[in-house]
Amino acid sequence: MSNTANKKHNCTTLCYIEREDSYLMMHRVKKEKDINKDKWVGVGGHFEEGESPEECLLREVREETGLELTSWKLRGVITFSTDTYPTEYMFLYTADGYTGEMIECNEGNLEWVKKSDVYDLPIWEGDKVFFRLMKEDVPVFSLKLRYEGDTLVETVLNGVNVE
């Protein structure tokens, strides 16, 4: 769920790299103008013209972490709708294989966070929904999250409204 601007591609990737019982999270503290300012998110970003979802995934992970993914899994597609930005379609992945050494990222600080602890971080409310779906190993899902400001006002899972 990276920075969104009008001219960018409306498709993005969002990846949670796994190591033992932790996810690699980015604390977005480095950019002033950032829809995710001060929040913790996965790594990823906008598609470049012509890229497939995997091509975007591998490039973004490489750019932001220095790691080269060797094993990944599509977990779902998130329709991320706000009252400020155009709707974004986020291809959500987990990755459990990679090579290389982690670098510093200019978009935020990278940290391994225990999966059970992510709910207590300042994250988007809807992210808790997909963290649970990933934990329950729900097959590739479609999740629509509609926000008004920072407030999650609608959650639709595979076409069905969720309370």
Add this chain to the structure above:
Amino acid sequence: MSNTANKKHNCTTLCYIEREDSYLMMHRVKKEKDINKDKWVGVGGHFEEGESPEECLLREVREETGLELTSWKLRGVITFSTDTYPTEYMFLYTADGYTGEMIECNEGNLEWVKKSDVYDLPIWEGDKVFFRLMKEDVPVFSLKLRYEGDTLVETVLNGVNVE
């Protein structure tokens, strides 16, 4: 794989409705300016702003066939790349439940075609690839199809080049 123009959303849905051993196919003979002119394709079309993939799917099927889907399944996402149009991301579905009566469609003629016969129709070369993947019940896949004109020049399945 519906008509693509610069100003349209780059995400689309493509749906093959199933009845017994047939798919509902559309013979695109009604529009002059149509990337799919004279080809046989499924039903579907471009996302409208704010729509989730399912919302687009249900609306397009309703508009083009008069049918209301009650059961559907995401089969894959296709990165459809040409040398003429911006890259299109097609959410590919099959649907095995619906209500309502079929209407005439102004984009083409709707016909039920035996699944084993679709390979002999004038269809996009890459469509044969995903028809096989659907037949083999491959889990939600990512398929990149790159064309030069009508010629398929690159096929990448889940990040791996296919001959």
